[in-house]
Amino acid sequence: MPRVLISDKLSPAAIAIFERRGIEVDFKPGLAPAELRAIIGEYDGLAIRSATKVTREVLEVAPRLRVVGRAGIGVDNVDVTSATARGVVVMNTPYGNAITTAEHAIAMMFALARQIPEASASTKAGKWEKNRFMGVELFAKTLGLIGCGNIGSIVADRAVGLKMKVVAFDPFLSEKRALELGVEKVELEELLVRADFVTLHTPLIEQTRNILNRETIAKLRRGARIINCARGGLVDEVALHEALVSGQIAGAALDVFEEEPATANPLFALENVVCTPHLGAATAEAQENVALQVADQMADFLLSGAVSNAINMPSVSAEEAPRLKPYMELARHLGALVGQLTASGDDAIRVIRIEYEGHAAELNRxxxxxxxxxGVLTPLMGAVNMVNAPVVARERGIDVAETIHERTGEYHTLIRLTVVTDAQTRSVEGTLVAADKPRLVSIKGIAVEADFAPHMLYVTNHDKPGFIGRFGTALADAGVNIATFHLGRASEGGDAICLVSLDAPLPEGVLATVRTLPLVVQAKDLSF
Structure with missing residues (x-):
């Protein structure tokens, strides 16, 4: 039974989902870092919000951990690089609190435009300073969106409804999508000189850190206002303070800060700054939504391999997972075969090509x-899985190529895997039989029909009389029982392949004996 630890406050409904689906769950919010490290090794999944820090040190003592689920959007409290290197899937819930966060940004814009917090405090203090709080209308003003993804597009929709002119800077925003939203796609430089209000809706990455800094803030029209309900660190707080004091910026509304909890910050002393304590997702509806979503996503992954909203792995829907599973097993076995054969040499892998034909070409590849x-990299490097394999290949300079063939071949589905090294090229092909059973059909262009087994012996030899007898005798003398025996050859008297399924691992010394047999070119014990 998989085990999940919930280390931050989540709705009890999330616990109920895990339990209902047969997953053991422990609810332990508020763990100190040392306490988390002490127990994380017992769990397959970790469900968090923003308080828990999933650091490299935590991941290093979590050998069972397969998935980290963040109930919310941002994953800056997770070391995604270290998680990926260790093969841990990192998921978030990008849609559960989108409306809530977008509404908060709109509310902050209203509060800033009409000075609502200061006016409220003044009125409650017994003052009636009607003339002090002169606001500005949002009608006909230009709103500049930095980031127009899920949340930004909702903000754009609301702003258009307020009859604002909306311009958006987002490298991933297409012209078609901008037209659908009723916004104008612009570059950052143009947004800065045109916007009356600027609101940020982008993740905190290296390219966006301090995207509003001293230089870019200076390009804003004098009297512009800034709203940030996305991530602390998108705005240079020192530069913002200077601009607010000088009057370059008329006001700012901030829900997030560079350091949180933000209990002391020079911006708090300014009357033209509206602050809230990271409330973007703080509604009852959003908290319930993200808790339910992260629990379902993690349960789907742990029980069926379905991957939703992963930061570091391709998505596999719950509907796709059962259909993809045998194809993934076939791909992994083909990779493992080539990887184990390649591991016996010293030459480096340069290219890995995967070709798909028939039904396999129609799938999520x-x-x-x-x-x-x-499959290819594990025999050479150890702990490599679907999460970190693409990264490992990229880091090693391996060129990975996919080819889709629409032609109809001999098999209803076929996956061909080719590995090119400095010394040679190896190619294997496989299909599925009985709908879901992987079968090898070709090695190096030689037809070999063989099912994969946990323990196998692979031999290449010269096709000459006497080899099979000597080979069978060598195994018999060592007490090795042959489960299945598969042969193939390129041509009469040419290269031949022998693939044997064994009932148990090959005893020590037998492989060396096989390698000394006449006509043997290569012998390798395999495991799947």
């Missing part, structure tokens, strides 16, 4: 390719 890469 990213997880299949990831499975094939994991």
């Amino acid at each position: 990213k997880p299949l390719t990831a499975a094939a890469l994991a």
Whole structure:
């Protein structure tokens, strides 16, 4: 039974989902870092919000951990690079609190435009300073969106409804999508000189850190206002403070800060700054939504291999997972075969090509390719899985190529895997029989029909009389029982292949004996 640890406050409904689906769950919010490290090794999944920090140190002591689920959008409290290197899937819930966060940004824009917090405090203090709080209308103003993804597009929709002019900077925003949203796609430079209000809706990555800094803030029209309900670190707080004091920026509304909890910040002393304590997702509806979503996603992955909203792995829907599973197993076995044969040499892998024909060509191929890469790389490097295999291949400079063939071949489905090294090229082909059973059909262009077995012996030899007898005798003398025996050859008297399924691992010394037999070119014990 998989075990999941919930280390932050989540709705009890999330616990109920795990339990209902047969997953053991422990609810332990508020763990200190040392406490988390002490127990994380017992769990397959970790469900968090923003408080828990999933660091490299945590991941290093979590050998069972397969998935980290973040109930929310941002994953800056997770070391995604280290998680990927260790083969841990990192998921978030990008849609559960999208409306809530977008509404908060709109609310902050209203509060900033009409100075609502200061006016409320003044009125409650017994003052009636009607003339002090002169606001501005949103009608006909230009709103500049930095980031127009899920949340940004909702903000755009609301702003258009307020009769604002919306311009958006987002490298991933297509012209067609901009037209659908009723926004104008612009570059950042143009947004800065045109916007009356600027609101940020982008993740915090290296390219977006301090995207509003001293230089870019200076390009804003004097009297512009800034709203940030996305991530602390998108705005340079020192530069913002200077601009607010000088009057370059008329006001700012901030829900997020560079350091949180933000209990002391120079911006708090300014009257033209509206602040809230990271409330973007703080509604009852959003908290319930993200808790339910992360629990379902993690349960799907742990029980069926379905992957939703992963940061570091291709998505596989719950509907796709059962259909993809045998194809992924086939891809992994083909990769493992080539990887084990390649591991016996010293030459480096330069290219891995995966070709898909028939039904395989119609599927979601990213997880299949990831499975094939994991199969190839594991014998050479150890702990490689579908999560970290593409990264490992990229880091090693391996060129990975996918080819789709629409032609109809001899088999209803076929996956061909080719590995090119400095010394040679190896190619294997496989199909599925009885709908879901992987079968090898070709090695190096030689037809060999063989099912994969946990323990196998692979031999290449010269096709001459006497080899099979000597080979069988050598195994018999060592007490090795042959389960299945598969042969293939390129041509009469040419290269031949022998693939044997064994009931148990090959005893020590037998492989060396087989390698000394006449006509043997290569012998390798395999495991799947």
